[in-house]
Amino acid sequence: MLISCNFYIDGQWIDPVEPGPVHAIVNPADEKIIGTVLMGGKNDAHAAVDAARRAFDGYSQTSLAERRALLARLQAVFERRYTEMAQAISTEMGAPCDLAYDSQAECGPGHIKAALAAAESFAFESRSGPNGDLVCEPIGVCALITPWNWPINQIMSKLAPALLTGCTVVLKPSEFAPLSARLVAEFVHEAGYPSGVFNMLYGDGPVVGNELAEHPLVDMVSFTGSTAAGISVAKAAAGTVKRVVQELGGKSANIVFADTDLASTIRRGVRQAFNNTGQSCNAPTRMLVERPVYEQAIALAAEYGAQVQVAHPSQRGDVIGPLAMKRQFDTVQRYIGLGIQSGARLLIGGEGKPEGFSAGYFVRPTIFADVTNDMVIAREEIFGPVLCMMVFDTEEVAIRIANDSPFGLAAYVNTSDPVRAQRVARRLRAGTVSVNGVGQDYASPFGGFKQSGNGREWGRFGLHDYIEFKCINSDHSQ
Ligand SMILES: NC(=O)c1ccc[n+]([C@@H]2O[C@H](COP(=O)([O-])OP(=O)(O)OC[C@H]3O[C@@H](n4cnc5c(N)ncnc54)[C@H](O)[C@@H]3O)[C@@H](O)[C@H]2O)c1
Numbered sequence: 001m002l003i004s005c006n007f008y009i010d011g012q013w014i015d016p017v018e019p020g021p022v023h024a025i026v027n028p029a030d031e032k033i034i035g036t037v038l039m040g041g042k043n044d045a046h047a048a049v050d051a052a053r054r055a056f057d058g059y060s061q062t063s064l065a066e067r068r069a070l071l072a073r074l075q076a077v078f079e080r081r082y083t084e085m086a087q088a089i090s091t092e093m094g095a096p097c098d099l100a101y102d103s104q105a106e107c108g109p110g111h112i113k114a115a116l117a118a119a120e121s122f123a124f125e126s127r128s129g130p131n132g133d134l135v136c137e138p139i140g141v142c143a144l145i146t147p148w149n150w151p152i153n154q155i156m157s158k159l160a161p162a163l164l165t166g167c168t169v170v171l172k173p174s175e176f177a178p179l180s181a182r183l184v185a186e187f188v189h190e191a192g193y194p195s196g197v198f199n200m201l202y203g204d205g206p207v208v209g210n211e212l213a214e215h216p217l218v219d220m221v222s223f224t225g226s227t228a229a230g231i232s233v234a235k236a237a238a239g240t241v242k243r244v245v246q247e248l249g250g251k252s253a254n255i256v257f258a259d260t261d262l263a264s265t266i267r268r269g270v271r272q273a274f275n276n277t278g279q280s281c282n283a284p285t286r287m288l289v290e291r292p293v294y295e296q297a298i299a300l301a302a303e304y305g306a307q308v309q310v311a312h313p314s315q316r317g318d319v320i321g322p323l324a325m326k327r328q329f330d331t332v333q334r335y336i337g338l339g340i341q342s343g344a345r346l347l348i349g350g351e352g353k354p355e356g357f358s359a360g361y362f363v364r365p366t367i368f369a370d371v372t373n374d375m376v377i378a379r380e381e382i383f384g385p386v387l388c389m390m391v392f393d394t395e396e397v398a399i400r401i402a403n404d405s406p407f408g409l410a411a412y413v414n415t416s417d418p419v420r421a422q423r424v425a426r427r428l429r430a431g432t433v434s435v436n437g438v439g440q441d442y443a444s445p446f447g448g449f450k451q452s453g454n455g456r457e458w459g460r461f462g463l464h465d466y467i468e469f470k471c472i473n474s475d476h477s478q
């Protein structure tokens, strides 16, 4: 039976009032249509915003204790229905089942727990000065616009702090990840949130997303997606002076110094670049290797890259699945072609599908060596399993190349010298820096410099997005 996804507005499952083109849900592993997403129009966006607006007066006045209890209930529902979520993500965007279960779905409880923990020590009320009492109030109605690549990471890193601070929300997920968003709506309903606190509708970015960004009754927009769409959202939001938080694209550098444990560093770098089939905005897609070990690093990367197994998402283990959609498949093919034309040395992979895959958006994991930082494949976000390797001679040059990008989301440094690691990390213009493979915890801030965005999500940093600071000045001497 075909799946049909409709909207959750004001506590009800409803069809659009202004139906747009129906979006087919295509399983990226076999290109079969498995369902449809009903796409809305401007009036559907208005209905969702109106419901969130009506709910705001009551919900914003609930106590923090009540909101923590509700969020804890949402966590419990999520954990009980966890397997459904992992399966939904794997089906809609092709994440291999173990990745979907261990990492993708795990972001849901991960972000809820981090928000709850942050609230324990967050100063929602404090003195700001001799006369001032500082109170943190919910900003209002929030539009959450999210992509498809780590759908639950992006939805829950926004939704958990929004609900905890007393905001009401309208979620517009990507139509390419409709199933996980639908489950989130079911979980919120089951957790017992009042009607209108959470609303969800599907629609095109330029129509529904844009309408939410423009809407005078929306107080803030939290957007994750491409830099081009983020710019459109900011422009649309400017007329109403609402807060806009942007989490955008990346082209992250992975600096490999000659003193590192080369074999494990290169293996990890290849694995991270290809994880989620290269569809992570913080993927280390530019590997910068110090000259004395460059040829050795290339040989290791080719060896490990060739071992990467492309497989159907149902296959257990450390494999990579298809790209999420045809558009992404075509984009990645184009970039691989551009890499070849630009004279980069093709180590593994290349254009076309891997052997044995005729259906599905599977691509060949591809590594280019001798890439220079002015090549298109080094400058633009490819969002597929395509790794660019470059050589550098000095620490200074490595830092310059790493920072020579319009993006600044993440960076990676590998060296056995801890002093150098810290020195270099502090000069990289990126929101997160990983030293020797150490990953990010949910309590720490995630976000980008430059055209990778202007926000910091996760943990206590995420709470700030949804808060207005109010200063109440009064005579404290009495
Ligand atoms: N920095 C981060 O935290 C982060 C995380 C994940 C993904 N991303 C980025 O997301 C991109 C991949 O996701 P995508 O293809 O879904 O991105 P996208 O920009 O096409 O779409 C993201 C969301 O924005 C909506 N949208 C598109 N155009 C819009 C417009 N003009 N107005 C309002 N909404 C609009 C889409 O419908 C979707 O819901 C990559 O560039 C990736 O780097 C960034």
Ligand SMILES: O=S(=O)(O)c1ccc(CO)cc1
Pocket: 107, 149, 150, 153, 279, 280, 281, 282, 283
């Ligand atoms: O860079 S993102 O694609 O947004 C991303 C995905 C997953 C995680 C969690 O490890 C962090 C960032």
